[in-house]
Amino acid sequence: MNKALWGLLLLSLLGTARCANADFAAAIGGMPFVGPMVVPQPTTPAYLEAIGTPAPAALPEVDFAVWFAEDPAPNAAASETWQQMDLVAVAGATESGWAEVCKKAGAAAGADRAAAPLPGALACSSDATVTQMQRFALELLGLRAAVGLWMRGDRPIAAIQARQGQVRITCSAHVIARQGPGENPWTQACALALDGSYLAGDGPATLDAVIAAYVAAAGEIARLDPEVDAEPGYFGAAAP
16 A cells, blocks of 8 residues: 555656656655655765865964064054054964964063063963963953054954953953952953043054053063963863
């Protein structure tokens, strides 16, 4: 009985396909449940296989000394400098990118973080909690780049606001928020980083505030971990 029903079903489909001048395989393939068993399903298109997995953003060659020099070189505020700073902030947001960033910063800072706290804030620490604090310093670096690029007309004001939004989240919900209430270097850095002078057209005031925020964070990172390590700690659960 079942065989007879299947035979009638196939004959009716064949007749329909012929009448419509359609392909029999296409008719069967469109049936729920039955189609996949009878007609091979399409494989991944060749163009998708050719695309593959996108490569991570390459870390540009940078001179950390230019970024943190007490007497900046004439090109320190060039658009290319800000763009490199922005690329470093983006690349360092991943674990593999951070490993590359912190090693290059360590080469610039030397073994004694306390002796060169500004590049040292980005140099490797094997302490996972300090590494999370360094990610905050990296966010401040990205914010500094956004302000600098906006002042040169190379970024919209929304780029600053997006960076400040990320800083606000870090200051309210991550390891920075657990460093105690009241006035401390982290609350000072957070307040400075959220400066709104640029909204009134005073970009230099906001840039100075963001730089001061980075200096405050860098000093605290150097105090907590004065020696640079060869490899970074990663972003597991931070110590309270």
